[in-house]
Amino acid sequence: MATDSTPAPVITVDGPGGSGKGTLAALLAERLGWALLDSGALYRIVAVVARDQGVPYGDNTTDEQVAALEALAGRLEIRFEAGKVWVDGADLSTEIRTEDASTRASRVAALPPVRRAVLGIQRGMRAAPGLVADGRDMGTVVFADAELKIFLDASAEVRAQRRYNQLKNKGLSVNLRDLLASIQERDERDRGRAASPLVPAQDAILIDSTDMSVDEVLERVLAEAKARGLC
Numbered sequence: 001m002a003t004d005s006t007p008a009p010v011i012t013v014d015g016p017g018g019s020g021k022g023t024l025a026a027l028l029a030e031r032l033g034w035a036l037l038d039s040g041a042l043y044r045i046v047a048v049v050a051r052d053q054g055v056p057y058g059d060n061t062t063d064e065q066v067a068a069l070e071a072l073a074g075r076l077e078i079r080f081e082a083g084k085v086w087v088d089g090a091d092l093s094t095e096i097r098t099e100d101a102s103t104r105a106s107r108v109a110a111l112p113p114v115r116r117a118v119l120g121i122q123r124g125m126r127a128a129p130g131l132v133a134d135g136r137d138m139g140t141v142v143f144a145d146a147e148l149k150i151f152l153d154a155s156a157e158v159r160a161q162r163r164y165n166q167l168k169n170k171g172l173s174v175n176l177r178d179l180l181a182s183i184q185e186r187d188e189r190d191r192g193r194a195a196s197p198l199v200p201a202q203d204a205i206l207i208d209s210t211d212m213s214v215d216e217v218l219e220r221v222l223a224e225a226k227a228r229g230l231c
């Protein structure tokens with residue numbers, strides 16, 4: 001149990017896009033009654049607001065552009081509320097989930113000043129009774145002292161298929177081959193970047209969800225949480 005001097009417990013769920021980490025983190029947070037941090041949403045927000053405000057960036061972003069992005073990330077007023085994302089009073093929940101936002105988020109996330117600006121928001125969400133945080137560097141950088149660290153993976157093909165099904169269910173028209181190519185391109189950028197690359201923490205539990213149902217993954221992680229006295 002967290003006291004004034006001990007920080008609230010954290011469970012981190014890291015992994016590539018489409019591994020199911022968002023779904024797992026949301027279910028875990030619900031089962032435990034803990035808060036949820038979707039850290040990818042923060043990079044998506046910075047990317048979408050920068051796009052809409054005409055702040056340019058790309059693979060060869062200049063120092064001035066990076067400084068503008070860092071300033072933008074630092075001044076946004078972000079609220080997560082009942083599954084919705086509010087930014088400076090506007091509901092961006094749908095806007096940040098497009099493929100365009102995914103690609104842009106992966107680009108801004110590679111910039112260390114943007115990551116620094118987002119760090120304070122992330123750590124500020126740690127509060128009793130606990131926090132489930134999902135992303136790429138939750139267990140390696142942001143909450144390196146987390147009580148339980150999960151690294152969830154799945155084959156790129158299965159991840160593309162899951163994303164395809166998600167988008168189809170929302171009535172969006174998508175192409176499976178394009179999705180696979182986009183997932184592979186983002187994987188490469190997220191794993192290969194110098195700043196907080198996507199790697200499992202040394203003390204993370206690795207779970208390959210390729211052939212597992214959501215419930216199987218959830219039960220496995222709850223068993224690990226129980227073993228650590230977290231529930």
Ligand code: DC
Pocket residue numbers: 017039040041043044102105106107109110134135136137138186190
């Ligand atoms: O998890 P997601 O697909 O919503 O993340 C969007 C992008 O943000 C992804 O390409 C990687 C980046 N990201 C990151 O660099 N660090 C995090 N903790 C979370 C996401």
